[in-house]
Amino acid sequence: MTTTHSDIPSVLQRIVATKIEEVKAARENLSLEDLQSQVAADNKPRRGFAAALRAASTNKNSVGIIAEIKKASPSKGIINHNFAPALFAQQYEQAGASCLSVLTDRDYFQGDDSYLLQAANAASLPILRKDFMVDVYQIYQSYLMGADCILLIMACLDDTQVHELHALSIELGMDVLIEIHTKSELDRALTLPRSAHNIYGINNRDLNTFDVDLQTTLDLKNILIEALVVDNTTLKPLVVTESGIHSSDDIRLMLSHDIQHFLIGEQFMKTDHPGQALQSLLAGVAADE
Ligand SMILES: O=P(O)(O)OC[C@@H](O)[C@@H](O)c1c[nH]c2ccccc12
Numbered sequence: 442m443t444t445t446h447s448d449i450p451s452v453l454q455r456i457v458a459t460k461i462e463e464v465k466a467a468r469e470n471l472s473l474e475d476l477q478s479q480v481a482a483d484n485k486p487r488r489g490f491a492a493a494l495r496a497a498s499t500n501k502n503s504v505g506i507i508a509e510i511k512k513a514s515p516s517k518g519i520i521n522h523n524f525a526p527a528l529f530a531q532q533y534e535q536a537g538a539s540c541l542s543v544l545t546d547r548d549y550f551q552g553d554d555s556y557l558l559q560a561a562n563a564a565s566l567p568i569l570r571k572d573f574m575v576d577v578y579q580i581y582q583s584y585l586m587g588a589d590c591i592l593l594i595m596a597c598l599d600d601t602q603v604h605e606l607h608a609l610s611i612e613l614g615m616d617v618l619i620e621i622h623t624k625s626e627l628d629r630a631l632t633l634p635r636s637a638h639n640i641y642g643i644n645n646r647d648l649n650t651f652d653v654d655l656q657t658t659l660d661l662k663n664i665l666i667e668a669l670v671v672d673n674t675t676l677k678p679l680v681v682t683e684s685g686i687h688s689s690d691d692i693r694l695m696l697s698h699d700i701q702h703f704l705i706g707e708q709f710m711k712t713d714h715p716g717q718a719l720q721s722l723l724a725g726v727a728a729d730e
Contacts, residue, residue, distance in 0.1 A: 451649040452515050452549070456573050457597050459548055464576045476581045480613070483585060488567035490540055490590035490616040491640055494679050497539040498701040504692060504726065507569060507681065508538035508719055509706030510560055513551040516651040521710045526556040527563035532716025533709075534564040537723055540590070542569040542704060554586055561587045569618060573597055580609045590616040590640070595626035596648055604633065611638050618642045620683065627661055631668050637676050641665055642704060646684035653685035659698055666699075689725025696726075 450458070497505030510533075512524040530541055543560050544552035552572070561568055570588035574580065575597060583591055591610045593603055603619075610617045620642040621627045630641065643658045643665070662680055669678035682695050683704040692703065708722070709715035 452651075453596060453648045456546070456549055457575055460573050460575045460579070464578045467582070468578060473578055473581075476578065476585075480581050480584050485587060487614050487616075488565070488589045490567035490569060491638055491679055493539045493567050494640065494681070494702050495677070498677075502696055503701065504696070504723070505539040505702045506537070506719065506723070507540040507542050507702070507704040508533040508536075508709060508715070509542040509544070509571065509704060510556060511542075511544045511550060511552070511571075511706045511710050514707070515549045517707065519551070520707055521715075523713065527559040529710075529715050530560035530564035530566070532714065533719060534566050536716040536719040538566060538719060540567045540569065542571045542706070544571045545586075546572045554582075557586050557588065567616075574606055575602065577605060577609055580606055580613065580615075584613045584615065588615060590618055592618045592620060592642075594620045594644075594648070595630055596620075596622060600629060600632065603629070607633050611636055616640060618681065620644050621661065621665075622647060622657065624661065624664070627665055631665075635669070640679040640681060640702075641669070642681045642683045644683045645686075655682070655685055655691060655694070658682040658695065658700060662698065662700060689722055689728075692722065692726045 494505040497503060510526050510529050512521055513519045533541060541560055543557040544550040545554050545557055546552045557568060557570055567589035569590040569592060570583045571592055574591060574593055580591060593606055607617055616638045618640045619630045621630050622644045643661050645655050645657045646653045665680060666678055679702060680700060681702040681704050682700050686703050686705045687708045709718040712718045
């Protein structure tokens with residue numbers, strides 16, 4: 442994982458350390474074996490996260506939005522003061538989102554596992570569990586929560602871990618959002634087995650400094666798409682631009698570079714009516730077509 446030049450751990454390093462502690466505590470409550478038995482006894486169908494994104498982008502200028510339910514973040518503090526996950530999930534669905542993303546991390550994003558369940562009960566859209574995966578234990582937990590997609594952040598994982606977590610997620614029938622921010626993370630992501638369950642996310646935010654630059658997507662997407670297209674001609678690779686999308690202009694810029702999938706949180710969550718904010722963003726894109 443990325444190291445900083447000082448001895449002070451970056452936020453990302455602190456988050457990873459917290460996750461390792463969380464998993465340790467959870468395992469003391471419920472062993473991995475018992476958790477696996479619960480998973481084996483559960484056969485809830487998944488909602489098809491990658492499939493929903495694929496369906497949203499069949500036309501050249503159509504967009505697939507992953508709308509995020511996020512109360513707070515380490516960089517912004519509280520973003521939404523009237524946080525209501527079930528209501529926001531319904532609003533997003535009505536406004537035309539393709540998928541939902543729900544932050545479940547407690548210590549840094551003020552999320553909760555129950556928010557994912559609330560969103561899943563309120564809407565029929567597929568859901569990404571937005572958290573920091575470092576251990577297979579969390580993948581089983583995510584499955585039991587009803588997550589349809591898992592986030593694997595390349596900056597938090599070494600090669601062995603990422604391969605293990607990826608294989609398990611797919612074995613359990615979940616899709617995987619593989620998040621990259623740099624060329625070297627991209628190269629490592631390309632060593633994962635190709636799958637129709639893979640979604641590649643280019644995060645415009647550096648998780649160590651919180652700097653956001655949409656140019657990150659534009660710099661990396663060609664290399665990514667070319668590498669993916671070479672060995673998979675039947676399914677168009679799914680590439681999502683993540684973070685810092687604020688306007689219809691941002692969407693149009695991405696569309697002009699063949700990016701049709703977006704993960705958007707703050708722009709919606711900072712308003713009183715996240716669904717309306719999504720609707721007006723989409724209306725702004727359509728108006729200019
Ligand atoms: O709120 P924004 O700028 O629209 O960004 C959403 C999403 O991309 C961001 O929450 C995110 C992307 N990758 C992450 C990894 C961990 C936590 C959060 C994130």
